[in-house]
Amino acid sequence: MARPRKPLLSRDRIVDTALALIDAEGLDAVSTRRLAAELGVSGPSLYNHVKGKDEILDAVADTVVGQVDLSMFDAASGDGAGAGVDWRTALLTWARSYRAALAAHPNIVPFLARGPGRRPAGLRMADAVFGAMVGAGWPPAQATRIGALMRYFVAGSALGSFARGFVDDATAYDPADYPHLGQAHLLADHQQQVDEGAFETGLTALVDGLALQYEQMRVS
Known part of the structure; x- marks a missing residue:
């Protein structure tokens, strides 16, 4: 049987995971290393989608405001x-x-x-x-x-x-x-x-x- 494929890494997945982490543990819990671990990927792969923590937090904040x-x-x-x-x-x-x-x-x-x-x-x-x-x-x-x-x-x-x-x-x-x-x-x-x-x-x-x-x- 074929092994289940992991969901493809995307900017949306990174932002959604970061928001869930912030909701659960606060802003200080967010780091590229922690997000990579939560997503089951290597740290460098995140940088194909985001430049770093500041961009991730900006995207999370804009996602929340986008719900207004x-x-x-x-x-x-x-x-x-x-x-x-x-x-x-x-x-x-x-x-x-x-x-x-x-x-x-x-x-x-x-x-x-x-x-x-x-x-x-x-x-x-x-x-x-x-x-x-x-x-x-x-x-x-x-x-x-x-x-x-x-x-x-x-x-x-x-x-x-x-x-x-x-x-x-x-x-x-x-x-x-x-x-x-x-x-x-x-x-x-x-x-x-x-x-x-x-x-x-x-x-x-x-x-x-x-x-x-x-x-x-x-x-x-």
């Missing part, structure tokens, strides 16, 4: 008239998709926080957000700030869990020392509800605040 839905910006209009999607709805929908992509791969977030660099998916996202805000009537400088503000907020919300930061031990929160933390030991059991609720509360507050600025700008 940007279609709402194609339909965004300045004031919500007609069949278009208004800029507020577009921001809300995009931010939720963006957070979902990052929350699924939180270990890559510190690398993504450096900015899009030359990564195509990251640049497409920055272009889409900026273009939609300018198209809605925001001055370019303020559109840039809105894009930055939303990136800070979404990345921060995906980086860690507020609820998971509290231990599941009521004795850790002595009411003599922490009179308002009597229920803090229950937070970890409600992590998703707390963290997603906090994200939605903050997101709504941000966009509502921007909407007030927008209306003031339009009448001034």
